[in-house]
Amino acid sequence: MRSIQDGHVANPVILLQRWIAQERRPRMMVDQSLSIIWANATAKLALEARQCLSYRGGRLSALGSARQQQLESWLATLTVRPSRLFLSIDDESVNHVVMTGQLLAADAGARFFGISFCDTRTKSSLLLDDLDQPFGLTRAEHCILRYLLSGSQVADIADDKGLSPETVRSHVRSIYAKLQVNSRERLFQRLQPYLT
Structure with missing residues (x-):
């Protein structure tokens, strides 16, 4: 394996960003206020569909106040160990958006989280x-x-x-x-x- 220092290999951070941007599973990075720092194309499309989650004012939000409260409470409990949240899409609670999230970094009072999600109807x-x-x-x-x-x-x-x-x-x-x-x-x- 070549090292980055010898100049023969592209920057792995850029390669990682390209790779995850093409991922078919919706993925994003948010901060503790649910501001979206980065989202791949699949996540952007899913948020535009406004099934259960949406993008409002630069922030990730769940449709409905009860779902929003669930989302905010879950985010506050996230650690480096992955955790799941199941947000119901319909009133019968038959279909869900399954979210997996974990703390990526905490720096000077700011916390950053990685989140992936899928709709159980399409997973x-x-x-x-x-x-x-x-x-x-x-x-x-x-x-x-x-x-x-x-x-x-x-x-x-x-x-x-x-x-x-x-x-x-x-x-x-x-x-x-x-x-x-x-x-x-x-x-x-x-x-x-x-x-x-």
Whole structure:
């Protein structure tokens, strides 16, 4: 490995910034007042959508006073150990924005935090983009796997995809064989490391 001092390698800080800016998961850095210091493009797009979080006056804010209070209280408790916050998106508390944050630095009274977040309605889609590769899934099996992980039943998948239920079952059997599982519960257990 070349050192930075010999001038042959680009500045690692700049490389890191480029790398994380292209990350598909929304990431940002905020200070203790929730002022956004930096956000990648994915985070900016998510905040513009105003589903649960938004960007107001240069600050990260949660939509609704109860969510805002949750966000502020959580931020005040963050340490260098990552911590999660679940903000409900809807009144039924079925869908959430899952936030992971940690203290990055504390300097002269200022505190800086790294935060990543995802909407539980879209997280699996984001993280499953390349899941066909490690298991050798076909395009059709990969598509069926997405449905299975979203909770869809064989009949619903068949209707939605215009397939016969037996064709869907055949894909499910093939997926189970390739992932070496024999039930949906085992499928979820097998894929859990890939979804975090």
